[in-house]
Amino acid sequence: MGRPPCCDKEGVKKGPWTPEEDIILVSYIQEHGPGNWRAVPAKTGLSRCSKSCRLRWTNYLRPGIKRGNFTEQEEKMIIHLQDLLGNRWAAIASYLPQRTDNDIKNYWNTHLRKKLKKMQVGCEGGSFGEGFSASRQIPRGQWERRLQTDIQMAKRALSEALSPEKPSCNLSASNSNPSDSSSSFSSTKPTTTQTVCYASSADNIARMLKGWMKNPPKSSRTNSSSVTQNSFNNFAAAGADTASSIGAKGPPSSAELSENNFESLFDFDQSFESSNSDEFSRSLSPEATVLQDESKPDVIGAEIMPFSLLEKWLLDEAGCQEKLVGCGDDAKFF
DNA sequence: AAAACCCTCAACCGCGGGGAC
């Protein structure tokens, strides 16, 4: 019969989101929680289709999203999971709770695919090429059985990556402070720059909302027609003063996080959490979802908790993984 | 300095799954 296009209505806006639209959306979700996207445009007055609102939230505004450079560990995880799962980006993203499927997909398409191609050419017939692509020829039943095992293997690999006593692990000792608000992953970048946390991190949204209260859109809008994502991030930062302070290349300093910001952040997350926690927990693997349910308040610190939970999950199961996976498998892994 | 080319990533599109009726 054919499905009518979701966004064929006239007057539905497309293209990049403006800071004003973002704030409207975040404010609405702060109040009602994510979900019921169909109602969002009508209730907020946004000239966007429901799908666009959902996408904007899940891919950009949702708290706890880490943006910017992928760490080596993340890269390896993606490569391996892609090999295991194929282009099931949402499933892959469930193992990297701070990354969106869109981000992972983009990263794969722009970086990793080329990288792998290069490496496979470089290691023609070598050990690297062998580990990959084999699973794609496996019939489905077999594939599913193997997937079970492979997921265990992936968990084991991540466990090892996160394990502090492993010298090969990229987790830097300098970041061992559990109260450090930067994520475990952000500390794993072994070589270059710090990982970037943009506006989508909960603290920035909290600041954005705070700033919004102080500066309603009329007064705050100076360049809305040419506003970019990054400029929104700058806008979101307290005071929205300098572009270099946060937006383009660096996480906000802890000094920027006032007590009020944290309060509003928690308020935000609690309302969002209590009313509808599905967005985040859905994004986790089934096992991880269980953990999320067990420790919901912890999700609030989404910059940290997903991986603390993941660590727990991994370490708890380390024993059983030992039985499932032979020691030699690590070499194949990464 | 300017043009051409390349790269990145936010956003869109269309399809499929699943629940509600």
Added chain:
DNA sequence: AGTCCCCGCGGTTGAGGGTTT
């Protein structure tokens, strides 16, 4: 049982920024 509606997913696009020539 069949249909409709909502939501999520994966593929794709194109604007804008960066790099090279």
